[in-house]
Amino acid sequence: MFKVFVTRAIPEEGLNLLRKYCEVEVSPYDRMLTKEELLEKVQGKNAVITQLTDKVDKEFFEAAKEVKIVANYAVGFDNIDLEEATRRGVYITNTPDVLTNATAELAWALLFATARRVVESDKFMRAGKFQSWAPMLFLGKGVTGKTLGIIGAGRIGQAFAKMAKGFDMKILYTARSPKKEFEEETGAQYVDLDTLLKESDFVSIHVPLTPETRHLIGEKELKLMKKSAILINTGRGPVVDEKALVKALKNKDIYAAGLDVYEREPLFEEELAQLDNVVMLPHIGSATEEARRDMSILVAQNIIDVIEGRVPRTLVNK
Numbered sequence: 001m002f003k004v005f006v007t008r009a010i011p012e013e014g015l016n017l018l019r020k021y022c023e024v025e026v027s028p029y030d031r032m033l034t035k036e037e038l039l040e041k042v043q044g045k046n047a048v049i050t051q052l053t054d055k056v057d058k059e060f061f062e063a064a065k066e067v068k069i070v071a072n073y074a075v076g077f078d079n080i081d082l083e084e085a086t087r088r089g090v091y092i093t094n095t096p097d098v099l100t101n102a103t104a105e106l107a108w109a110l111l112f113a114t115a116r117r118v119v120e121s122d123k124f125m126r127a128g129k130f131q132s133w134a135p136m137l138f139l140g141k142g143v144t145g146k147t148l149g150i151i152g153a154g155r156i157g158q159a160f161a162k163m164a165k166g167f168d169m170k171i172l173y174t175a176r177s178p179k180k181e182f183e184e185e186t187g188a189q190y191v192d193l194d195t196l197l198k199e200s201d202f203v204s205i206h207v208p209l210t211p212e213t214r215h216l217i218g219e220k221e222l223k224l225m226k227k228s229a230i231l232i233n234t235g236r237g238p239v240v241d242e243k244a245l246v247k248a249l250k251n252k253d254i255y256a257a258g259l260d261v262y263e264r265e266p267l268f269e270e271e272l273a274q275l276d277n278v279v280m281l282p283h284i285g286s287a288t289e290e291a292r293r294d295m296s297i298l299v300a301q302n303i304i305d306v307i308e309g310r311v312p313r314t315l316v317n318k
């Protein structure tokens with residue numbers, strides 16, 4: 001019988017679907033597996049459902065000799081050695097679309113939390129410091145009518161931009177090539193990265209992590225941003241040079257940052273936690289009940305596709 005290993009529990013909807021077709025073993029631990037545990041568990045399995053915290057590298061494939069598909073429970077797949085998988089004829093799939101709105105919505109949550117100093121204000125209330133309404137208490141930045149810069153106009157970047165409609169914003173974007181339909185729908189303008197950084201009041205990162213995008217935003221780029229601008233990152237941590245970001249936030253080279261991802265997760269530059277002008281979340285971009293349920297169904301469907309002899313529907317190593 002076709003055997004599937006799931007490296008960490010995911011919503012039951014997908015697992016129940018899979019159980020109709022194959023044998024499913026789920027890691028009993030509510031934590032990331034160690035490398036040794038992972039390599040032991042994947043032996044003899046025909047499919048593995050991995051998390052973005054699992055390294056799927058040469059050693060993984062050496063251990064998982066029977067594996068036909070690795071279904072990553074994420075839209076990003078920078079944890080996977082795609083070339084090695086392709087060389088070995090292993091399908092790699094991801095979970096696009098089903099988490100688009102959830103992640104775009106979280107980018108907005110960070111944008112408002114930083115612009116309107118929501119977390120600082122909440123801390124203030126809990127500390128019992130609220131004495132009276134005050135004209136200068138927690139002044140933040142307005143959003144309506146401002147310029148929104150989107151780095152990477154893929155599915156999530158575009159959804160994030162479309163959500164700006166009600167705020168009457170001017171939208172600038174970078175992408176590998178201009179996206180005509182997107183421009184028609186949102187009035188977005190295709191610009192180069194420097195222009196976007198110089199002109200935007202809010203800069204939101206939506207590119208995948210690749211060798212080209214690692215440290216795309218470093219000291220030089222942060223200096224190009226307005227002192228009043230806010231940087232939002234719900235993509236991948238290493239796209240931003242975190243040390244340079246700390247420096248920029250400390251020096252007030254930018255106004256604030258809203259982060260859901262970090263350079264060395266689960267670690268982050270300790271100084272970030274000392275700064276009031278940063279809001280930090282524990283990589284929860286796709287963490288809605290709906291998105292995580294639909295992600296579980298999609299990883300299952302990809303595996304069922306393989307069991308039934310089809311090419312999996314969201315294959316990334318075509």
Ligand code: DGY
Pocket residue numbers: 052073074075076077099235283284285286287
């Ligand atoms: C993804 O799917 O790549 C997200 O980062 C998960 O929240």
